[in-house]
Amino acid sequence: MTGLFLIVMALILGRVLHLPRQVTLLVVAVLWVGMLALQVAAPGSSAAAAVGGNAAGWLVLGAVVALIAGYRRLLRRLRVQATPPAPVASFDPSLSEAELDRYARHLVLPQIGGAGQMRLKSARVLIVGAGGLGAPLCLYLAAAGVGRITLADDDTVALSNLQRQVIFRDDLRGEPKAYAAAQAMLALNPRLDVTPLTRRITEADADLIARHDLVIDGTDSFEGRAAINRACVAAGVPLLWGAIGQWDGQVALLDPARGGPCLACLFPAAPETDAPCATAGVVGALPGIVGSIMALEAIKHLTGAGQGLRGRMMLFDALYGDSRMIATARDPACPVCGTQSALEPAAGQP
Numbered sequence: 001m002t003g004l005f006l007i008v009m010a011l012i013l014g015r016v017l018h019l020p021r022q023v024t025l026l027v028v029a030v031l032w033v034g035m036l037a038l039q040v041a042a043p044g045s046s047a048a049a050a051v052g053g054n055a056a057g058w059l060v061l062g063a064v065v066a067l068i069a070g071y072r073r074l075l076r077r078l079r080v081q082a083t084p085p086a087p088v089a090s091f092d093p094s095l096s097e098a099e100l101d102r103y104a105r106h107l108v109l110p111q112i113g114g115a116g117q118m119r120l121k122s123a124r125v126l127i128v129g130a131g132g133l134g135a136p137l138c139l140y141l142a143a144a145g146v147g148r149i150t151l152a153d154d155d156t157v158a159l160s161n162l163q164r165q166v167i168f169r170d171d172l173r174g175e176p177k178a179y180a181a182a183q184a185m186l187a188l189n190p191r192l193d194v195t196p197l198t199r200r201i202t203e204a205d206a207d208l209i210a211r212h213d214l215v216i217d218g219t220d221s222f223e224g225r226a227a228i229n230r231a232c233v234a235a236g237v238p239l240l241w242g243a244i245g246q247w248d249g250q251v252a253l254l255d256p257a258r259g260g261p262c263l264a265c266l267f268p269a270a271p272e273t274d275a276p277c278a279t280a281g282v283v284g285a286l287p288g289i290v291g292s293i294m295a296l297e298a299i300k301h302l303t304g305a306g307q308g309l310r311g312r313m314m315l316f317d318a319l320y321g322d323s324r325m326i327a328t329a330r331d332p333a334c335p336v337c338g339t340q341s342a343l344e345p346a347a348g349q350p
Contacts, residue, residue, distance in 0.1 A: 094118065099191070103145055109305075116303035121147040123302045126212040128152050128201045128228055130181040132287030133218030133242050133294060135167035140295035142185035142192055146302070149185070150212065152197040153177040164284040203227045203234075210235040216298060217241045218291065222270045229254065229263035233337045238301065238310075239263070242294045245280050247319035249290035251297060252328060253309040256337035260310040261328050264336035286318050 043054065095103070095117065106112045106120075123146050127137055130153040141149060157165075157172045157180055172180045178196035185194050201208070201224075209215055209231050217228050217239060225241065232239040238255040241263060256262045293314065300306050316323045332338050 095121075099145070102189075106144070111305035112299075112303050116305065117145060119303050120145045120299065123214070124148045124150075124212045125298065125302075126150045126152065126201070126209060126215045127218065128215065128224075129218035129220070130165075130167070130177040131155070131161065131218060131220065132164045132244065132282065133291040134177075134181065135165045136288050136291035137216055137218060137295050137298070138167055138181050138185050139188060140292060141298060142189045142194075144295070144299050145189065145191070146298075148193045148195075150195045150197060150208075151178050151182055151185075152199060152201050153181070154199050164282065164287045166288065200224065201228050201231065203230045206231045206234040209237050212237060214298060214301060215239045216294060218294070220244075222267070225263060226270070230336055233257075233262050240294055240298055240301065240309075242290050244282055244286050244290050247283055247286065247317065249286055249293075249316040249318070250313055251290060251293050251309060251316075252313040253297065253301065255310050256330055256334075258310065259330065261330040262334060262337040265331040265334045266313070266328055268331070268334070283318060289318065290316060 095114065099117075099121075100107065103117050106117050107114055109116075125141060125146050125148070127134055127141070127149060130138060130151055134151075134153065138149075138151065153176070155177050157168045157175050157177055159170075159173055161168060162170060167181050167184050168175075168177070176196070176198045178198050182194045182196040185192060215228065215232050215237055217225055219225055219228065220243075225243075229239060229241075232254070233256055236257040238253060238258070238260075239262075240251075241254050242249065242251045244250075252266070254260060254262050254266075256265070293316070297309055301308050311328055313326050313328050314323065315326065330337065
């Protein structure tokens with residue numbers, strides 16, 4: 001049948017030439033109308049015989065094609081109705097035009113959006129230590145728009161720091177780390193409120209810690225970490241803890257006030273050899289990886305996105321490119337956060 005052959009060729013040419021679907025269908029419809037008109041006007045002519053078929057056959061063919069096309073259109077409509085709409089970024093009116101542009105990649109994330117960005121903007125975070133872990137922490141939390149950051153470090157920039165503490169420059173040697181890091185954060189994002197403290201955080205700083213929503217520990221000695229842990233337990237503030245050494249890193253969220261363990265639950269006794277990076281050594285890129293993971297977990301914790309590390313610890317082995325997660329639990333007999341600790345006073349105590 002010449003007519004049917006012409007219609008098939010029109011469909012094939014439309015596909016080969018990448019013609020718009022509407023154009024191909026229009027050509028097919030014109031051919032079909034022509035074949036049908038010829039059969040109706042001159043059913044016994046040689047031209048009608050060359051086209052093939054008869055008027056009834058062409059009408060049936062047209063009806064079948066119309067039914068198939070209608071069925072496919074109905075399926076597409078039902079599929080669209082069944083598909084949930086793509087999440088629309090919520091743009092909070094209290095974010096300025098510059099902030100909408102700066103944090104655009106956060107705002108389009110359904111897990112953060114405008115509400116999450118506002119939580120970052122109103123968050124109060126204490127970063128303890130501006131060294132290897134503190135360098136990526138400071139930069140990424142500043143870039144993320146964490147509104148109020150207190151940065152505590154009693155050290156000064158040294159030449160040996162620059163192998164891994166990428167927030168500092170060679171010309172800043174001898175400068176207090178807290179001030180130098182704060183300047184770098186404000187240079188990256190001038191809309192922050194950064195308070196540098198050129199001192200250590202001790203167990204006596206529970207009142208200071210209580211004024212924050214999250215404490216992030218980037219120190220490198222067990223004694224210092226234990227003191228920060230005790231102060232956070234006393235204040236009831238979550239502690240995002242990280243540690244590195246040589247090729248290994250660990251990250252955990254310590255939050256006994258909300259069912260998680262504290263540092264003393266996991267490490268009840270000091271190690272026999274407390275070897276900080278200065279004596280044990282550390283590969284330069286490792287603090288960047290672990291510190292960036294800590295920054296990511298801080299953003300998740302503050303915005304409520306995803307699953308955090310409360311009750312879990314991430315272990316990272318840089319030498320063999322391996323990472324794994326282990327479960328952690330609070331120790332009821334913990335001397336810091338257990339049932340007889342300051343977190344849960346014994347009966348009869350205030």
